[in-house]
Amino acid sequence: MKISFVVPTRNNARTLAACLGSLRNQTHPDVEVLVIDNSSTDTTVAIGERFADQVVQWGPERSAQRNHGTKCSTGDVVVFIDSDMVLEPHIATEIEEQFTAHPGIGALIIPERSFGEGFLASCRQLEKSLYVGDAAVESPRAFRRELIEEIGGWDENLTAAEDWDLADRTKEKTELGRVAAYIWHDEGRIQLRATFAKKRYYGRWIDQYVSMHDDSNSKFTRTALVRKPGALLRHPVLTAGLVTLKATEAAGLLLGIRDSRTSSTGSAT
Numbered sequence: 001m002k003i004s005f006v007v008p009t010r011n012n013a014r015t016l017a018a019c020l021g022s023l024r025n026q027t028h029p030d031v032e033v034l035v036i037d038n039s040s041t042d043t044t045v046a047i048g049e050r051f052a053d054q055v056v057q058w059g060p061e062r063s064a065q066r067n068h069g070t071k072c073s074t075g076d077v078v079v080f081i082d083s084d085m086v087l088e089p090h091i092a093t094e095i096e097e098q099f100t101a102h103p104g105i106g107a108l109i110i111p112e113r114s115f116g117e118g119f120l121a122s123c124r125q126l127e128k129s130l131y132v133g134d135a136a137v138e139s140p141r142a143f144r145r146e147l148i149e150e151i152g153g154w155d156e157n158l159t160a161a162e163d164w165d166l167a168d169r170t171k172e173k174t175e176l177g178r179v180a181a182y183i184w185h186d187e188g189r190i191q192l193r194a195t196f197a198k199k200r201y202y203g204r205w206i207d208q209y210v211s212m213h214d215d216s217n218s219k220f221t222r223t224a225l226v227r228k229p230g231a232l233l234r235h236p237v238l239t240a241g242l243v244t245l246k247a248t249e250a251a252g253l254l255l256g257i258r259d260s261r262t263s264s265t266g267s268a269t
Contacts, residue, residue, distance in 0.1 A: 003026075003076075003079060004034065006078060008069065009040060010037065010040055011044055014188070015084040015188075020035070022085075022089070039057065067154050070153055077095060077096075077144060084186045090181045099177075107176055109141070109179075111132045113132070113184055115184055121190050123238050124187050126239070150173065151166075164209060195245065
C-alpha cells in the first residue's frame with residue numbers, strides 16, 4: 001500500500017525541514033511526499049526540493065493546494081499534513097495496518113499533540129492534550145483515495161473550518177478509525193496579537209461554515225475543556241493562561257464574523 005503525504009506550504013521555511021524529514025523517516029517502505037507551495041518568497045521551495053518527490057506551485061489557499069496535491073499524488077492512501085507538523089515514525093505503517101485490518105473504514109484520525117516556546121505554547125500543549133479522543137474536535141487526515149475523490153476533496157470556498165467540513169462529509173460516507181502514533185504540532189512562540197489577527201482573518205469562513213452546517217455548535221463549545229476538570233486543576237497557572245488564550249481567539253473570531261456579515265450586508269445593498 002503506497003502512502004502519499006500532501007503538504008501545503010507558504011513561507012514555512014522555519015518548520016518545513018523538520019516536517020518533511022519526519023515523513024522521509026517513516027518506517028513504511030512506500031511513502032510519497034508532495035509539497036504544494038503557494039508562491040513562497042523564503043527558502044521553502046529549496047527545502048521542499050531536498051525532501052519531496054514533487055514540489056508543485058498552486059493556490060490560492062490551502063484547500064485548493066490539498067486538492068491539487070491529491071490529483072498529483074499516486075498513493076492508495078492520501079494523508080494531509082500541515083508544514084508545521086512533525087510525525088512519529090510509525091504513522092504510515094499504522095495507517096496501512098488499520099486500513100488492511102478494517103476494510104469498512106475509509107478515513108483515519110491521527111491524534112495530535114503540540115510543542116513550542118514560551119508560556120502560551122505550554123498552555124496550548126495542555127489544551128491539545130485534552131482534545132485527544134474528542135470526536136467533536138479531531139478530524140481525519142488519512143483517506144483511502146477512492147473516498148477522498150468520491151466526496152470531492154476539500155471545499156475550496158473555505159480557508160478556515162475546512163477540516164470540520166471535510167470531517168462532516170466524511171462521516172456521512174464512512175466509518176472513521178484512528179492510529180495510536182502522534183502528530184506533533186510546532187506552535188513556535190505564540191503571541192496574543194498575532195493570534196487575534198489570525199482568528200479574525202479566519203472568522204469570515206467560520207461564519208460561512210456555520211451557515212452551511214446546522215449542527216456546528218459542538219465545534220465551538222470545546223466541551224473537553226470542561227469535561228476534564230482534573231487536568232485543568234492540576235495546572236492552575238497554565239489553565240489561567242489558556243483561558244486568556246481562548247478568550248483572545250474568541251474575540252478575534254467574533255470580530256471576523258462581524259466583518260463577514262458587515263461585508264455581506266454592504267454587498268447586498
